[in-house]
Amino acid sequence: MATLEEKIEETRRLGLQVVKETEEDRLMTLSIGPQHPGSGHFRFTVKVDGDYIVYCDPDPGYVHRGEEKMCEYRNVIQNIPHLERPVIHDSTNVTYSYSLAVEDLMGIQVPRRGQFIRAIASEMNRQVYTLYWLAIYGIFLGHSTMFMWPAGDRELFIDLLERLTGARVTHAYNIPGGVRNDMPEGFKQRCLDHINYFEKRLKEYEDIFYNMPLFRQRTEGVAVLSKEDAVKLGVTGSVLRASGVPYDIRKVEPYDVYNEIDFKVQYMKTGDSFARSYVPFLDMKESCHIMRQLLDKMPQSGEVRTKLQPNPKGPAGEAYRRVESGRGALGYHIVSDGTPKPYRVKISVGSFRNMLALPFLLVGNKLADMPAVYWSLNYWPVEADR
């Protein structure tokens, strides 16, 4: 087993093509993407020696939209709809992090009921994202039932979010100062019904997918990322937790009401593809538990939003806040010069950091294992390119 440093050296050597001519003839270069290797426009080239991958070169940037630059030309409210576009399945978490940073910058206090509603919407959106991710992971491995079931059960939470926010995917719901509207009538009971049903479904997922011998054989022991390597590469979210590091932003940097919630950080120690696919599943289970507590502890009535000026502006300064999104830590660094428009916005996303682990995980594995490794990294190209 080569160490990370040796692997880096090896990939560098092959990338610069300082291999002997005869050796180069042995290797075949394959381009995967950029049309759609499963999740968005992203290309990576692999060099294969027979069936084994010896070199991998990720090539992101096909869906770069200039989100950070666009932020500089719009005021803080106008930024919300375009910021959630790169990852529409997780749009509430994106705007959550952004709103927290803006509130820090402007010194806005969110009403307590607003904080709870935000957290509930964020948990639901994480479920929506994880179910979508799981559906694609299933179809990547040729398990079409596992595509249909999560894609269908996603509707449970989409239905709830539609009632709450008014849109099915791009919610534009979190806003600096709170949330845009209060819960509709009877929403709490409906939430509890859906969560109860969803927990029953999660048991069925375990039977048909995670305990299925075929799935386990394809993922167990494949592309192991050790704890030390995971920390060195700086991966985040479920990939980091699968390697045995119990790191969750909701626990280490509790935002809004998460310090009042009792939950465990789910992690595994093996660090293989199976662990990386199982940790988000454990997170979904824990998320149901969190949502119940949030619904229980939420104040029955009260304000949900602090009224802002039409063109809000705060003092010059900077703020950095992050939340735990479906793909790991998602942070916004906003620099303001005192005008309504941000001077500079930097988005730190989990997808990009997880993608950095791809070359080191693929090397030494069979080409047929590529989908199981690639999608287990919880990578979303559009978010990584921003």
Added chain:
Amino acid sequence: MSTASGFIKAIESGSKHLVIRRFTFRYPEQKLRFVGDGYQFDPKKGVGIAGYRGRHILMHDKCTGCQLCAIACEGIAEAIGMVKVDENWKQNKKSIMPQIDYGKCVFCGLCVDACPFYALFMTNDYELSSFTKEHLIYTPQQLEVKPKYDGSIELIITDRGATHG
């Protein structure tokens, strides 16, 4: 878990669904029911009223032609433009009202949040597709019409599973 029992459990879990009612529904014949008449905003309290964010509705008797909705849309979608109308309202001296291009609109509803006169709300109408780009531009007269929407299907959770009915 042994290999055989793993397969048996998977097959058992899947085959249960042969007798459960299907989750999907037949869309153009059946439609989802929405709660309420759409997203609205109360400028006095500064907070919205939950509802679906579909096509807008414009109250001609309340619109003052202040352009705040168009200003809010600048930098988001630039879908709102102010046009002249042949109507004389006391509150609308310039006789201008918003016209919305649904080829550009992202349905974020921030124009509704910007309206201080209870003139612009959103409705449950989401079936806006057309064969030409020009038909996606809704004039103030078209925006005044209340949509006819009669969805009756809802997501129901019973002891035997979830279904639309």
